Amino acid sequence: MTDTSIGTPDQLRDPNYLPPLVKSVPLGIQHVLAMFVSNVTPAIIVCGAAGFGFGSNSPDFPQMLYMIQMSMFFAGIATLIQTIGIGPVGAKLPIVQGTSFAFIPIMIPLVAGKGVDAIGILMGGIVVGGLFHACLGFFIGRIRFALPPLVTGLVVTMIGLALVRVGIQYAAGGVPAIGTEEYGSLQNWFVALVVIVVTLGLKFFTRGMLSVSAVLLGLVAGYLVAIPLGMVNFGNIGRAAPLALPDFGHFGFEFSIAAIIGFCLMGFVSAVETVGDVSGITKGGAGREATDKEIQGATFADGVGTAVAGLFGALPNTSFSQNVGLIAMTGVMSRHVVTIGAVFLILCGLVPKVGAAISTVPIEVLGGGVIVMFGMVVAAGVSMLSDVSWTRRNMVIFAISLSLGLGLQLEPGALQYVPGTLKVLLTSGILPAAFLAIVLNLLLPEDLPGEATEEISGGMASHGAKPAK
Template identity: 40%
Template sequence: MLPVALQHVMVMYAGAIAVPLIVGGAMKLSPAEIAYLVNADLFAAGIVTLIQCLGIWKFGIRMPVIMGVTFAAVGPMVAMANSGLGLTHIYGAVIASGLFTVLVAPVFGKLVRFFPPVVTGTIIAVIGITLLKVGITWAGGGAKAADFGSAQNIGMATLVLVVILAISKFGRGFLGNVSVLVGLIVGYLVAMPLGMVHFDHVNEASWFSAIMPFHFGLPQFEIGSIISLSLVMIVVMVESTGMFLALGELCKRKVDAEDISRGLRTDGIGTVIGGVFNTFPYTSFSQNIGLVGMTGVRSRWAVACSGVILLIFGLFPKMGAIIASIPQAVLGGAGICMFGMVAATGIKILQRVNFESRTNLLIVAISVGLGMIPMLAPDFFHSLPSWTAPLTHSGITLAAVSAVLLNAFFNRAQTEEEIEKELMHSAHSAGAE
């Protein structure tokens, strides 16, 4: 369980620490304060991951879901910082938007009937394609790397990818389950003598850091900031719904309205926990869905173990700094494999769709096209009001909204009985094959 759990943490770590680094920089915090934000982020991520995986009362989807800070909130939070609002105002908005999410989660949970295979397949495929951009950027060495796309970076990503593929083909049992971890370790060991691994942050990191509630002061509640982050959380819930359905597909488990409600409530309570412990809104990390597909390990207990590791990393920063020293080119080799797996899962779901109907082709075509806009033309919506950014800057959200609305227009929303019948038919067809 421990190697599988560590594998999940290594995959999500770069994304997990990026948001506190960005917001801390925008707030002009000292290096020590930014380091505290990172530690608090890992600590809270561990707590929320445990709730999501294990479940407490009506919280937690009880599936292998790892939680991390959402990038969707970065723009509004940086805007708050640039307008002169302090961290306490941001945390007030974070807590309030989290409570808002908890309250509306049951309503979102009932929208599952608007997500037949033509919608879920499209959304999941777009999630994978969007993530592939991240994996390719890692493989090149990172977005701001001076040697981006160098032969060394591409060679390192290729080495990791080859190791993962070789183990996936020839490995059996436990070894096959940790193919990504082995690939990352091999890449890391090869990168060290090549001078690609730097231990400066490891040496600077403290051995222990206590994470205290309201470290930066009591939260302050400003209505404009609360509305802004509440809109972000609506976007987060749309994306999370698609991710839960994708994970259900990989875990061979039907995800119903109550499952989605419990998962979304955890996004909300996790965001409240984030505000209390000096960090930001939380969501399900889509990077790790691909890892479930790659390894075939569907155990929620393994990812709960990842939550414990994140807790430890938050309290013992030097351990987390070691993981942070993994070169991005090494992560890229694994990322291409895992994120492509998410896209392939979406394509697999679309195989169930009746494409003899031209309207279904239109739903997929238009939704995928809209989902690609933020990735292929980032400035496409630059003339729209700033409050639309959470929607227009997310290809996943654009694709989800488009697919749901077009399906409702062409096919109308399915009843629960129709969904059950379609799922039974799909399962029967898969069994026959």
């Protein structure tokens, strides 16, 4: 329900309206709570994949802490670019930006087991990919035809499928623990299941802030259970500085062909996702379609925010879909409310002790949370696919793209004779699946011979049935 005490219906639909601060501040913080866990999780996953030590005495700890800190800081900066705008850059809408999950399957093969020295490869790709992403703003409206729900739904589903394995590994004890006696222990799974159960309970049996912050509160519950079990080490907090500023070129820059191609291609996918989020915000919050200027500005901001983040050692940014749903739920379209949330994120990013506190969360607790989040990514992809008319043509496109994309990701050894750069791109799974889906969708005729009025439903042909509209 929309709270009319915040303003009149016309005011609530106006992006330029500022509700009273007593209402605006809690609403802004609510936006941060809705995306907070999802925003910092990619940094932890990438550091884990690179082989960073998670203990308070690990020499890699300051590097992981810095990346967590920058995830918050540059999510806030990118959000400000969207809400306030810099010339044509920024939609001037209540768009919340955050670290993107979509790029994780690209980043993991680039840094797997290579330590902190490999992070520079990511930063080079992020900067170039961000600039490419920004350039898409000039013609994003003209290329949307190449990405119907069949393609975008497949890509989102592939992103989720690529990540669910990470969630299970984390819940069982984390990648470094694989093969040890502790890996997959009952204690690890008990803590992870506490997170899942509490998250589900709050999501479906409460309303308002409790429901919106279900994942965050589920993690808090798991954290509280883990403390008496001796799974939490507070030493990290004491080692963190009280204040730290972004450091230009913190991880250095290395320009790898594989990284640049991967980030540019995923930037294309991310740009289309942002277009969908902008449309969702204007429809859910103002009951209208997004203008070309808003879509262009949002795409510019997406790319600029990513490129700037890469310059200082942060990961790619994109619009956060969960906050789109939050706007539809509250009915508050004010961009100034989201600006308040962005300022809060920036302040958190300047205080390393906040990142250090986040780093004390046991990997098993985080695993329970990401199982839910990654599962929701898969569910979002399936939801997008529900808009597809499942003709035999579309089923063939989906089947081939999914089989090759997911298969290469699950069995990278099948490409042992493929050159390094191409192997990294193909084993990501997402890129070959997306490429095949786009190309086949553009090349194959809309109607296969004898299938003009035939649609597939439930795996069986419904002969003579009319295609769904």
